[in-house]
Amino acid sequence: MRSLHLLILALSAGASVAFAADQTDLRGLEIATQADKRDEGFGDTTATLTMTLYSSRGETTQRRMRARILETESGDKRLIIFDEPGDVRGTAVLTHTHLDGSDDQWVYLPALERVKRIATAGKTGPFMGSEFAYEDLTAQEVARYTYKHLKDEPCSGGQCFVIERHPVNESSGYSRQIVWIDEAEFRVWRVEFYDRKDSLLKVLTFDGYQVFDERYWRARSMKMENVQTGKHTVIEWSGYKFGNGLTDAAFDPSRLADSR
Amino acid sequence: MGRSMANDGRALCLVAAMVLATGARASHCDLTAGVEARRYSDQEAGVPPRDYRTLASVQSELSCSRSYGSQSVSGKVFGRWAQHGSERTHGDIRELQWLWTREPFQFRAGIDRVFWGVTEFAHIVDVINQADIVEDPFGETKIGQPMLSVTTRGAWGSLSIYGMPRFRVRGFPDVGEPMRPAPPFGLGAAVFESRDGRRHLDGAMRYSRSQGPVDIGLSYFEGTSRDPKFLIGVTASGVPESHPYYELMSQAGVDVQLTLDEWAFKFEGARRHAAQRSRNAYTVGIEYAMVGILGTSADLISILEYVRDRRDPLPLPGFLDDDLEFGFRIAGNDSRTSELKLGVTFDRRRDSRAWSLEFGTRIAARWRLNAQARVFDKVSPRDPLTVLKNDSYLSLSLVRYFLSPSQ
Numbered sequence: 001m002r003s004l005h006l007l008i009l010a011l012s013a014g015a016s017v018a019f020a021a022d023q024t025d026l027r028g029l030e031i032a033t034q035a036d037k038r039d040e041g042f043g044d045t046t047a048t049l050t051m052t053l054y055s056s057r058g059e060t061t062q063r064r065m066r067a068r069i070l071e072t073e074s075g076d077k078r079l080i081i082f083d084e085p086g087d088v089r090g091t092a093v094l095t096h097t098h099l100d101g102s103d104d105q106w107v108y109l110p111a112l113e114r115v116k117r118i119a120t121a122g123k124t125g126p127f128m129g130s131e132f133a134y135e136d137l138t139a140q141e142v143a144r145y146t147y148k149h150l151k152d153e154p155c156s157g158g159q160c161f162v163i164e165r166h167p168v169n170e171s172s173g174y175s176r177q178i179v180w181i182d183e184a185e186f187r188v189w190r191v192e193f194y195d196r197k198d199s200l201l202k203v204l205t206f207d208g209y210q211v212f213d214e215r216y217w218r219a220r221s222m223k224m225e226n227v228q229t230g231k232h233t234v235i236e237w238s239g240y241k242f243g244n245g246l247t248d249a250a251f252d253p254s255r256l257a258d259s260r
Numbered sequence: 261m262g263r264s265m266a267n268d269g270r271a272l273c274l275v276a277a278m279v280l281a282t283g284a285r286a287s288h289c290d291l292t293a294g295v296e297a298r299r300y301s302d303q304e305a306g307v308p309p310r311d312y313r314t315l316a317s318v319q320s321e322l323s324c325s326r327s328y329g330s331q332s333v334s335g336k337v338f339g340r341w342a343q344h345g346s347e348r349t350h351g352d353i354r355e356l357q358w359l360w361t362r363e364p365f366q367f368r369a370g371i372d373r374v375f376w377g378v379t380e381f382a383h384i385v386d387v388i389n390q391a392d393i394v395e396d397p398f399g400e401t402k403i404g405q406p407m408l409s410v411t412t413r414g415a416w417g418s419l420s421i422y423g424m425p426r427f428r429v430r431g432f433p434d435v436g437e438p439m440r441p442a443p444p445f446g447l448g449a450a451v452f453e454s455r456d457g458r459r460h461l462d463g464a465m466r467y468s469r470s471q472g473p474v475d476i477g478l479s480y481f482e483g484t485s486r487d488p489k490f491l492i493g494v495t496a497s498g499v500p501e502s503h504p505y506y507e508l509m510s511q512a513g514v515d516v517q518l519t520l521d522e523w524a525f526k527f528e529g530a531r532r533h534a535a536q537r538s539r540n541a542y543t544v545g546i547e548y549a550m551v552g553i554l555g556t557s558a559d560l561i562s563i564l565e566y567v568r569d570r571r572d573p574l575p576l577p578g579f580l581d582d583d584l585e586f587g588f589r590i591a592g593n594d595s596r597t598s599e600l601k602l603g604v605t606f607d608r609r610r611d612s613r614a615w616s617l618e619f620g621t622r623i624a625a626r627w628r629l630n631a632q633a634r635v636f637d638k639v640s641p642r643d644p645l646t647v648l649k650n651d652s653y654l655s656l657s658l659v660r661y662f663l664s665p666s667q
Contacts, residue, residue: 087661114375119522129593252418253470254411254413254418258359
């Protein structure tokens with residue numbers, strides 16, 4: 001079953017890889033790979049998120065949620081549990097990330113007490129009415145994009161590599177992204193998202209990096225601005241914990257209903 | 261029901277006391293409280309008259325949980341007080357359980373609600389819990405089931421075994437009340453095929469696995485059927501009454517979902533053996549998801565399903581036995597988490613039609629407004645649903661969420 005699935009993926013990916021090959025340059029790929037490698041071995045993480053939505057008129061709405069992330073060889077597994085607002089409390093979203101971008105996603109709806117598998121097409125849509133799309137919040141696996149090194153320039157994190165990446169998966173909501181990664185620690189400081197018509201859609205900036213276990217850098221805040229609508233969303237991360245001993249079983253869809 | 265309300269009141273205090281006894285870190289209690297106003301459709305000829313057309317009610321749900329490392333206790337108690345109808349004023353312990361996780365096992369003891377299945381309209385394989393048809397005549401709301409269960413997981417999937425020592429009967433609205441899918445007589449005592457009555461030990465198991473785009477479940481149940489037949493009798497004073505009769509049954513079921521990008525393909529099938537006869541039921545469905553419809557942030561999911569259910573009795577009399585179902589679900593993806601759902605069922609054999617429309621939106625940080633319409637716009641006289649012909653309704657409700665701070 002698994003090998004058949006992989007074969008189909010390999011066949012369908014073949015065409016886009018061949019097309020993308022001439023767009024990729026080795027330097028870009030090297031930077032992306034290095035950034036990914038620096039983060040390997042974190043095991044698991046838990047954290048709390050506060051998400052504030054700002055409308056173009058300056059009105060704000062808040063959401064609070066908890067995240068649990070497990071690193072696995074075939075891609076990260078992520079569980080997000082909503083605490084606020086009250087009418088969505090207890091809602092849980094489980095994502096099994098795959099290297100190629102074909103994520104599996106389930107949602108637990110407490111009002112129905114039911115777990116539903118959701119169509120992966122949903123990941124280009126906004127996350128909880130915010131300026132973040134589901135795909136912006138899933139793991140940025142290296143194999144999901146082809147890369148091009150554009151230039152090096154100063155950025156908020158010091159001196160940065162500027163690379164352009166093109167999503168391999170056609171169901172992505174973006175044509176390309178431009179990413180600023182610092183040369184010292186390979187942290188992402190800024191991402192520009194271009195829509196399918198190739199106009200600038202959103203700008204994501206990272207702030208307040210902290211280091212955990214002397215190795216893993218995590219941003220305290222992520223600000224996503226939609227330049228087309230003037231709305232923006234800020235995610236504040238707090239209470240990062242590593243090495244919680246989370247197991248694969250805790251990320252099984254059959255246990256989603258017991259997530260608390 | 262009055263007595264169960266008192267029991268539930270005690271349970272509610274017990275849950276709150278258990279959970280709050282020591283102000284532990286990983287504990288919380290949330291309360292929701294709402295008011296609802298309902299208006300039923302005009303009286304029609306040929307059906308028994310209803311006692312009322314408007315109904316106001318107040319509902320509340322308290323939900324608490326507390327974790328102690330690998331163990332947790334949780335409870336959820338529901339209650340509704342209604343202006344009319346003694347049976348509408350009711351309460352239930354939806355959940356009251358102890359859960360212990362010791363990898364790869366999970367042990368559970370207490371009361372819980374367990375849902376099996378994948379389709380949106382008919383729930384063929386879902387058999388653990390009794391339906392709360394006073395709350396929802398379409399059977400989507402369930403009451404809590406006392407159980408002991410163990411679940412184990414591995415790379416091969418997940419296996420759960422359930423033992424259910426106590427049966428819970430279905431509650432019905434009073435005679436003369438709307439939405440009463442039962443014979444038009446007073447309700448007599450429940451009758452059981454099993455000599456053990458409601459103490460018959462029911463057993464069930466379910467295997468499930470998610471592999472790539474496929475989610476599959478295999479299930480088996482043996483015990484007292486949650487769906488009653490009706491036996492008509494006469495009281496000592498000569499008044500007819502109907503006795504719900506609960507048979508023993510066994511049921512094997514399978515449910516499968518294949519999810520490919522924006523498409524989902526669903527199947528549920530079951531074979532039920534009861535009263536020396538085996539009968540089959542199945543439902544198939546297809547779903548298509550569209551993201552960002554009409555340049556907005558909203559998602560639209562379109563659903564088409566068909567059900568053929570030859571089981572006797574049906575989970576709901578005359579409902580979803582040979583039906584085509586069509587539905588839309590629009591998720592606004594807006595800051596108010598607005599949602600709109602529309603469902604239509606067409607009975608192919610009896611030429612009946614029923615609609616359901618639901619809308620919900622957050623109107624303030626802790627307030628949500630919901631509107632619901634259920635319409636039986638075409639009901640054939642041959643249809644057992646004909647008793648619901650008068651019962652189309654429109655309801656508006658306002659819910660307030662009281663949250664204890666999260667951990």
